Amino acid sequence: MDEFLKNFKEDLNKEEGNEVHEGEVVKENELISISVDLVLKIDMIKREMDSTMKKVQEHSKLVEKQEEEFARKTWKMLMESAWGNFVWLER
Known part of the structure; x- marks a missing residue:
């Protein structure tokens, strides 16, 4: 983790045109900025996660409705087929 933070600090300072040297003290305003x-960034990620979770829930509801409709149609077809077989057997 320390290595990640060190690299992050170096990248940030390189973007600003300031080289970071080993042992250099980071100024308080730089820490605040970071x-x-x-x-x-954390807030943005949280919003994206919330949005994605909402989409997943909506998709789950849609899939559930489709499964129920499929089950209803399948049951209806089975009952019609069973009734047809029953009528045929009586002949």
């Missing part, structure tokens, strides 16, 4: 960026 923290804010992380909070915003």
Whole structure:
């Protein structure tokens, strides 16, 4: 985890044109900036997860309705077939 944070800090400072040297102290405002960026990214990910979960729930409801309709149609076909066989046997 420390390696990830170190690389993240280096990448951030390289983007700003500031090289990071080993043992360099990070300024408080840089930490605040990094923290804010992380909070915003976490919030964005949470929103995407919520949106995806909502889509999954909607899809699950649709699939459930389709399964119920299929079961109803299958049951109806079986009953019609059974009735047809019964009528045929009586002849």
